[in-house]
Amino acid sequence: MKHLILDNGSYSVKAGFVSEKAPTVVHNTIVRSKDGLIHTGNEYISQTSQYSGMVFKRPNEQGNLVSWEIERPIWDTTFEELQSGGIDPSSTHLTLTETPFQLPQLSINTDQIVFEEYGFQDYYRCIPASLVPWQLNHQQKDFSFIIDSGFNCTWIVPVIYQSVYWKGIKKFPVGGKLLNGLLREITSFRHYDVSDESILINTIKEATCFVAEDYSKTLNDKQKFMCEFVLPDFKTTATGYIRTPKSITREADEDLQTLKLTDERFTIPEAFYHPEIIFNSSSSNSAKIHNSTLKNLVDLIVESIMTCPEVARPLLSANISVVGGTSKLPNFNERLGHELTRELPSHWVVKINTSEHDPAETSWYGGKRLVESGMLDEVSISKKEYFEHGSNWCQRQFGFKNI
Template identity: 35%
Template sequence: MNNGLPAKTIVLDNGAYNVKAGFAGGNVFEIPNCLTRSKDGNRLFLGDELSNCNDFTTLQFRRAHEKGYLVNWSTETAVWDQVMRRLGITEPSMDGHSLILTQPPFTMPSIELNTIQLVFEEFGFDAYLASTPAELISWDHECFTEGDEASYKNAHGECVLVIDSGYSFTHVIPVIDSQIQENAVRRIDVGGRFLTNYLKEVISYRKYNMMEETYLMNEIKESVCFVSQNFTKDLNLAQMKPKSKYDILYALPDYSSGKLGHVVKDLNKVTDQQVLKLANERFASPELLFSPSDVGLQEAGIPEAIMQSVQGFPEEIRALLLGNVVTIGGNCKFPGFNERLNAELRSLTPEDVDLRIFQPSNPSTYAWNRGGHMPSEHWNANSISKSEYLEHGPNILYRRKKI
């Protein structure tokens, strides 16, 4: 069910880390949005070809995005070609298909112009609609905080406050009547890449040199890191000797023998793999989402950024936004993220405000999922057809949307 979208509409949530794609109303799949070079430099892996790699040591990544914005067009074109093949489309032209594509807030006009040229001239889609992930969130729900995503039927969220924390950065985005309130958007220059790099530095300083092991450090971050509910208290607990409750061992991969990295569950079991002991590193990295100043960034953490974002609205609108907060993006998967956000935000909001925070079961793919529920009225008012593009050229963007 795609709520009146054209047949064969592809929703492509074009993240800087992963592309989430699929037909509206169908199933979603994710592939890495990058071109990867092997350690010896002799092999290249495009997108999900990375799963065929047997040695993830010192991989070099060429991503289509830099600092969150699409700039490597040849890489992106190749990744999109792979996406279309995964969707079962083998024809060189996308005739008969429409595209919903996500872009980050405040994408530069030059990038938007290059993107629409790629969509219509390189791929040949019939129609195209660009949107931020946050704008897709509001479709087809009654109340996010009910906790039952299957029950969001045919309703539109008039006021939604989206916390989008992805690979490149974190945004706090108020959306009212499906429109981003641009003056109230707040950006924090901390995302998944920043957290991984910080973890690399901490481990390299204390234990092993991991500065070239981006893939491994990202795997460790996703496997063992969590958001502390009380950073100072947990830091003291992690320093307890000889052992704290946060101590874990991570067996490092041995690609020569085909052994992958994993958390050592039985600490008494002897392993022939080299092990990495982790304690406070597990929560020191995600803490930067809430306290960027810990590493010298003169920026507010997520709770403070939320309050900065909503303070310019009338009191009744502010209450509606805080009553409908949605967290999306890969960083929201950290255990304890929503609990910490709720606790800190509760301390900053008036007691009479009904604060409600909803975390989807999969924050990474939730924006893609909502895109398939876009009403036909919104599609008709905001999409660009191939005939319009052929008549006006890339400048059709200036006619159909405000830049």
């Protein structure tokens, strides 16, 4: 039987068989371009002349998979792009990830699609963070603290003896999507109206934004971090790029429009540590919001660790894994380690593990190691068991424990 691991993220789907060295990555979206054509998954990438004004529709809302009308064609496209040349569900074991605390009825809908629509032979459903410890070494597996910063939000998940400690899970509502929104608002206010330029905003964020190791010092010296981002003209460039001494030599480079970015580069990601930035940049004038005590990422991490059994707390702080696409922002791990060292007891060790894989794909590689360990057969559900016990059976086996 073949084993397919499918990490169904809000931004992209990472899928591949255990026999493959790397996953196939497909954008988890359906896109409508200005000419009215619909593009599924990665199809829009080749439409460089249509990048302006593209409308993205994703199957996830607030991290929950709510629309199978959108997800189904994306999965079909993903399966067609697999390196092995497609799949035969009747002889395939599926390992699927979903967001923590997914609404039970939505999870049941997923189970029905997996068994009744696709007809997979065996099935295991879990949250992405539970797979991360499997790609760590033997000493690190028992006590793992996962910070999964993705597109919709950032999840904080303690894993003890390869089991998710549900009482300690925290959700911080800052992720790549929110950072894009803040950058779009500030750029539209200071420079040009880019409210319809989703691809441009995401490109600017990935190319220019970083986490300041010392925010106050960086803010005082913000002119040192000024950069010029050349906007796309859809003739010489479709996505834009940072102007450098080398790029100035290009023909027509001087004639292109540019954005001069200074404090935007590090103020936007600072929402992880000063979430009041979100409301200061918005139109909300509510006194309650501005005067409330907002918990930042570090506060929630400390709360999560303190919720765990006392003996496990220092072990968790010494074995932190940061994953997810948003964590690829420069200086993300360094700043997080510095802040946690200040907040946690001085005799505790704070260590953030570095993965040999792309942070956005770490869960997929962890799932691959889980399959290779041979333990997956003990926790999976077969199609026969599903039809014997009914649609609630998977939720009883895979769902989060009531807390």
